[in-house]
Amino acid sequence: MEKTVFKPKIPIEKQVLTTANGDEAVAYAVKQSYVDVVAAYPITPQTIIVEKYSEFVNDGLVHTEFIPVESEHSAMSACVGASAAGARAFTATSSQGLALMVEIVYIASALRLPIVMAVVNRALSAPINIHNDHSDAYLMRDSGWIQLFVENVQETYDTTIQAFKIAEDPRVQLPVAVNLDGFFLSHTLENFYMLPDDTVYEFLGGPRKLVNVKVDYFSEEVPLVLNPARPLTFGSLDLYDYYFEHKVQQVEAMKNVPPVVREINEEWYKLTGRRYGDGVVDAYGVEDADIVIVAMGSGAGTIRSVVKKLREKGEKIGLLKIRMFRPFPYSDIAEILSGAKIVAVMDKAIGPGSFGALYEDIAASLYDLDERPLLLDYIYGLGGRDLPPSLVYRMIEEVKKDLESKSVERKIRYLGVRE
Numbered sequence: 001m002e003k004t005v006f007k008p009k010i011p012i013e014k015q016v017l018t019t020a021n022g023d024e025a026v027a028y029a030v031k032q033s034y035v036d037v038v039a040a041y042p043i044t045p046q047t048i049i050v051e052k053y054s055e056f057v058n059d060g061l062v063h064t065e066f067i068p069v070e071s072e073h074s075a076m077s078a079c080v081g082a083s084a085a086g087a088r089a090f091t092a093t094s095s096q097g098l099a100l101m102v103e104i105v106y107i108a109s110a111l112r113l114p115i116v117m118a119v120v121n122r123a124l125s126a127p128i129n130i131h132n133d134h135s136d137a138y139l140m141r142d143s144g145w146i147q148l149f150v151e152n153v154q155e156t157y158d159t160t161i162q163a164f165k166i167a168e169d170p171r172v173q174l175p176v177a178v179n180l181d182g183f184f185l186s187h188t189l190e191n192f193y194m195l196p197d198d199t200v201y202e203f204l205g206g207p208r209k210l211v212n213v214k215v216d217y218f219s220e221e222v223p224l225v226l227n228p229a230r231p232l233t234f235g236s237l238d239l240y241d242y243y244f245e246h247k248v249q250q251v252e253a254m255k256n257v258p259p260v261v262r263e264i265n266e267e268w269y270k271l272t273g274r275r276y277g278d279g280v281v282d283a284y285g286v287e288d289a290d291i292v293i294v295a296m297g298s299g300a301g302t303i304r305s306v307v308k309k310l311r312e313k314g315e316k317i318g319l320l321k322i323r324m325f326r327p328f329p330y331s332d333i334a335e336i337l338s339g340a341k342i343v344a345v346m347d348k349a350i351g352p353g354s355f356g357a358l359y360e361d362i363a364a365s366l367y368d369l370d371e372r373p374l375l376l377d378y379i380y381g382l383g384g385r386d387l388p389p390s391l392v393y394r395m396i397e398e399v400k401k402d403l404e405s406k407s408v409e410r411k412i413r414y415l416g417v418r419e
Helices: 022-032 047-058 072-084 095-110 135-139 153-168 197-204 243-255 257-272 299-312 330-337 357-366 389-405
Strands: 016-020 037-040 065-068 089-093 116-121 146-149 176-181 190-194 212-214 221-223 281-284 291-295 317-322 324-326 342-347 374-380 412-415
Touching (some): 022 190, 022 197, 095 135, 116 153, 146 257, 153 190, 281 299, 299 389, 317 330, 357 374
Parallel strands (some): 291 317
Antiparallel strands (some): 281 317
16 A cells, blocks of 8 residues: 655745744744734844844835834833734843843733743843843743743744744633744854745634633623723732632643644644644654753754764664743653653753752652652853754763763753863
8 A cells, every 4th residue: 555645735845945044034934923013122132033023014014013112121011012902912032131021021921911922042141141041031931921942943933933823822822932042043044944924824813813701790702802892900909819819820721731832733734844843842762762861942953963873873862852841841751751761951041059940840840750760950051152062972971971870979060161
């Protein structure tokens, strides 16, 4: 019997091969996503996103209300107002900009507003540094936002479009942050495939659809937006009598996110021929691996190339790329890593007085296993320090020694730092 060959709905020859950096890829994705409001404040290495989008607005290629604000705090405030009024809203930021914005970041998620934001990851000061690590992303990990991390420019483009569909899904109604590594992705030219505009329109179902919710004290469905005809209150004073319940509702909404992310990842695969693991995590070679490396972002590409070469030599090594950092897929991680003998977590941010944030979540995932793999935390890449393959090989040799001794003396290690 002839084997059936999968063919995506939009074959690769009907997609547009172009060259752009990661910031431009975000701008192109937003352009195709029929966004009503973009609030813009520039900060390196995010600036190219809003600069490029302002060109689209100036050239009449989009019908977007482009709001140049005076700070990142105002950028998210503008998105909150726009989204509450029913608009599809987008902004972008980095580093200190996110730190200034973070007050309103928490408000956006608590109000269940499906805003999409590109976070071009950059180290937090001080010392002042404009290059990449994940300290800004870790800053917002408990804010109630969905956090997705991308590995390359193609995934940046694809994920930005997917983010609007994830955020606006009636089961979710939460904001999404798409994290791309500053300079490594934001300023690096790569070839990637773009979809036709009408295909993106169809994928997203057109403009934002307003979600209806059932309210007990009404006998009808009420749109979850500001509407004088059906008054709702957003962000009112909420003391100890109801605050607790409303925060738990955010937690319940987060439970719906993983299946939605998986569904949209699969839908994207059928449309384009591209998928990213199961949408939540992307495992390579872990099924028989004694050593598994866990990482997020652009560094996963370098690690995968090393792991591939070592597997070709017969070594049992695997990579687990975390694509969805929040909500964190604890049970999936436990199942995937249950057969490993040792796990090396790579954190691209430092937690003075504690472990890296990714390590802590991986440790929590493995805690209930009857037999847990050895676990250690590698801090790397702070302030944009490179991760060449030679450094990955060195790390793996260290991990092999730990595996041979069946113990880990130093739980936290600093990869590539001068001593």
